[in-house]
Amino acid sequence: MFWPAPMYLPLLVSALLAVAAPWVGRRMPPRAGAWAMTCAAVVAAGTWVTELAILAFTVVGQLPLVAAQGPWSVRVLAAEDPVDREFAVGCAAVVLAMVVSATVASWRRGRALVSAWRECRELAAGGDLAVVDDPVPAAFAVLGLPGRVVVSSGMLRVLDARERSALLAHERAHLRHRHHLFSLILHLAAVVDPLLRPLERAGAFAVERWADEDAGAVVEDRPLVARAIARAALASGRAKRAALAATGGPVPQRVRALLAPPIPRRNGAALAFAALMTACCASLAVTAHDTERLFEAAMHAHATAGHLRPGR
Numbered sequence: 104m105f106w107p108a109p110m111y112l113p114l115l116v117s118a119l120l121a122v123a124a125p126w127v128g129r130r131m132p133p134r135a136g137a138w139a140m141t142c143a144a145v146v147a148a149g150t151w152v153t154e155l156a157i158l159a160f161t162v163v164g165q166l167p168l169v170a171a172q173g174p175w176s177v178r179v180l181a182a183e184d185p186v187d188r189e190f191a192v193g194c195a196a197v198v199l200a201m202v203v204s205a206t207v208a209s210w211r212r213g214r215a216l217v218s219a220w221r222e223c224r225e226l227a228a229g230g231d232l233a234v235v236d237d238p239v240p241a242a243f244a245v246l247g248l249p250g251r252v253v254v255s256s257g258m259l260r261v262l263d264a265r266e267r268s269a270l271l272a273h274e275r276a277h278l279r280h281r282h283h284l285f286s287l288i289l290h291l292a293a294v295v296d297p298l299l300r301p302l303e304r305a306g307a308f309a310v311e312r313w314a315d316e317d318a319g320a321v322v323e324d325r326p327l328v329a330r331a332i333a334r335a336a337l338a339s340g341r342a343k344r345a346a347l348a349a350t351g352g353p354v355p356q357r358v359r360a361l362l363a364p365p366i367p368r369r370n371g372a373a374l375a376f377a378a379l380m381t382a383c384c385a386s387l388a389v390t391a392h393d394t395e396r397l398f399e400a401a402m403h404a405h406a407t408a409g410h411l412r413p414g415r
Contacts, residue, residue, distance in 0.1 A: 110185055110393065113154040113386040117147045120379040121298040125305035131372045132365065133312035139376045140306040141285050144292035144299055150383040151296045152201060157394050159195035161186045164398065175401035183397055201295050208294040212287055219245050231278065232271065234259065240338035242270055250278035261338040266331035269322045273332065276317035282310045308353065315357055316365070329361035 120143055128140040161184050163169055170177045184191075233253045240258040245251045252274040259267060277283070286307060293303035315332065319325035336354040360366075 110158065110390055113150050113383065113390055116379070116382050116386045117150040117154070117296070118298055120147045120150075120383055121296065121302055123379060124376070125301045127372050127375050128302075128305050128309060130366070130369060131309075132368055133309050133316050135368065135373065137282075137285055137306060137309040137313050139373065140302055140309060141288050143376055143380060144289050144302055144306065146380045146383050147299060147302075148292035148295045150387050151298075152198065153387055154390060155194045155198050155201075157390055158186050158191050159198055161394065161397070162188055162191035163195060164401075170401075173398070173402055174405050175398055176404040177401075179404040180397070180401040183400060204294050205291055208291055212290065216246060216283065231275065240335065242274060242335060242339075244274040244277040244282075246278070246281070246283040252278065258335065258338065262331060262334060265322070265324075265327055266334060269318050269324070269328045269331040270335055272318035272321040273314045273328065276314040276321075277310075280313065280317070282314065285310050308356070312357060312360060315361055319361065325361045325365075329358045332361075333358050 124140055124143040124147070128136040128143075130136075131139060161180075164173070164175070165177050165181050165184070167177060170180070231250060231252055233251050235253060235255050237255040238257040239255060240261050242252070242254040242258045245253060252271060254271070254274075258270070262270060289299075289303040289306040293299040315328055316325075319328045322328065332354060
């Protein structure tokens with residue numbers, strides 16, 4: 104007999120990880136928090152998708168054409184299957200919807216990134232910096248080979264020399280640490296699992312804070328970075344889509360964080376992340392093992408029935 108409780112455990116553990124991860128991640132230093140929340144998003148989304156696919160396959164496996172490929176006994180599989188048939192059909196529909204949504208989201212993000220890169224590749228640049236003659240204050244980083252930091256003449260007029268250095272250090276941190284990839288992973292995970300939307304927002308904030316702290320280390324003046332991003336945010340009412348900008352995220356919270364002492368490293372938070380992600384993987388492994396036993400029993404029944412047929 105295959106009990107239903109372990110079959111649904113990965114869904115519960117991944118939901119717990121999705122809820123707890125933003126709270127825990129905000130209590131870590133930005134760099135560690137961004138890495139931890141991105142890894143948690145991958146594990147939670149992966150567990151969610153894989154578990155739904157496993158549950159869906161318990162009913163898909165009962166289709167005669169699919170069962171013939173096993174081969175396994177449809178009768179035994181249906182009798183031993185602990186998953187409600189309607190629920191399994193719903194899981195299959197959700198998996199299909201997630202695949203479509205993730206494909207569309209990937210296409211849109213990829214197209215936006217390529218469009219931004221094409222717009223910026225022809226700009227005259229000195230190294231990784233391109234200055235555009237535009238009175239509207241703007242500054243953002245565009246991923247590419249090489250990446251570019253794009254700043255408008257309007258933004259340069261708003262900031263003094265030291266503030267400009269802090270702003271550019273922030274944007275260069277985005278390029279150096281490939282923060283666009285963190286944002287993309289967090290976004291796709293949230294598309295796959297809507298429970299991860301708070302984690303996506305918390306992770307995006309951690310990425311901006313990581314760039315803030317990196318800039319503070321470069322210019323050796325965290326209050327200067329706070330002043331630079333505050334003035335840039337007041338001057339610029341918008342950020343370039345598909346590009347990471349210094350004015351992104353909740354600016355007042357970022358300014359307060361820069362004016363406060365740095366967040367100390369907490370091993371307990373890292374251990375909490377590790378424990379939850381391990382629990383996700385372990386519960387999924389248990390479910391996969393139980394499902395494998397279920398299909399092995401159905402295959403054994405099919406093989407036994409074949410041997411018992413007349414004429415054998």
